[in-house]
Amino acid sequence: MELSQRIIKEQTTKEPFPLSILSLTVGAFAIGMTEFVIMGLLPNVAEDLNVSISSAGQLITMYALGVAIGAPILTVLTHRIPQKKLLCLLMVLFILGNGISVVAPSYAIMMGARVITALTHGTFFGVGAVIASNLVRPDKRAGAVSIMMAGLTIANIIGVPLGTFIGQHMGWRSSFGAIAIMGVIALIGILIFIPQIRQDKPASIARQISALVKPKLLLYLLVGALGNAGLFAVFTYITPLLTQITGFAEHSVTWILILFGCGVTFGNIIGGKLADWKLMPSVLGLYFMICVILTLFTFTIYSPTAAVITIFLWGAASFAVFPGLQVRVMSLAQAAPALASTSSHSAGNLGNAAGAFIGGWVITHLSIASLPWVGAVLVGLALILGIACYITERKSAAA
DSSP states (O other): OHHHHHHHHHHHHSOSSOTHHHHHHHHHHHHHHHHHGGGGTHHHHHHHHTOOHHHHHHHHHHHHHIIIIIHHHHHHHTTTSOHHHHHHHHHHHHHHHHHHHHHOOSHHHHHHHHHHHHHHHHHHHHHHHHHHHHSSOGGGHHHHHHHHHHHHHHIIIIIHHHHHHHHHHHOHHHHHHHHHHHHHHHHHHHHHHSOOOOOOOOOOHHHHHHHHTOHHHHHHHHHHHHHHHHHHHHHTTHHHIIIIIIOOOHHHHHHHHHHHHHHHHHHHHHHHHHHHHSHHHHHHHHHHHHHHHHHHHHHHTTSHHHHHHHHHHHHHHHHHHHHHHHHHHHHHOTTOHHHHHHHHHHHHHHHHHHHHHHHHHHHHHSOGGGHHHHHHHHHHHHHHHHHHHHHHHHHHHHO
8 A cells, every 4th residue: 555655656746847858858869960960971971981972871771770670689688787877878889989980990990880879879769768758747758758859850950950060161070079079968967867767677588579579569660660661752852852843952952951850849849748648549640641741742842832831841740750659669568668669769760761762763763753642652551550550459448
């Protein structure tokens, strides 16, 4: 009786969104910078390391594969380490990877540095999401995850343009030096502000894997991958879309992408609130909205004003879905929430890679103007699969 009263008291006295979550946001910001800033510095990197642009592009591919494949493995191998200590170790590894990037004398060493930082990506977000959700009341979990994830979205608005500017004016290695400094700041914040959270005895590796391979959970991971594929089938080629079809000058695209990032940040916060209100209905409603927006984009891409408005709404809706889907995946694998959360990021990165590949195929075999409706079809598949899962769950609950 006393134990249950203490648990109830702990849940009701938790702050809605404690300051400690912001230290996770800073870490997410740094990781977002290291993932995306290299896209704007590829020519500089290629020239300095004496490789082709396409070879330099493989630094992005290997990062995505490092997240998709390496992160779940690292999460399993470190499942017995206390969560706060694990976050600190991950940030040390992140600082090390970016530090190596600063001094990398060859392409091979630079590739190794990218893989090291990629390993920290998925595991940080997986463990961070679990910690963030445990720092708040149960009815605020999705909102807490969205605040942590906001670091990733803000990185696209502020961090990536700033990192690109630094790299273009002070050398690309300076960008990774700045990211390493951000990692140090995040590490200090985690050491100071993240409390020692009481954890249950960690489940065995076999039990965690068995919790992850449940058909229902795997279906939700597929939903997330399909949704990301629809996003990246279009977003990967947004610059040629806007310059060749809409008619924008190349320098204008930067400002449009910043506007997209503002939509992403807005959507991420709103999505967390919607998911705390009605989890699955909001996720499915947002996927439907993305389908509609991408379908409209097929037509609005020909009008500069309409295209810009559509891109803002598309960014907001696309990232509003993430907090709710993350919480849903974590709740389906109660024995391994960190592994499930990490696997969600892995599935998302596989979706990113698949979307970029499908987008390239569409440009080659159809036309670049076909990208928006192809993206809508991919998100539509995610919506249909999500609705099927939800209806099945409702029927099971009723039975």
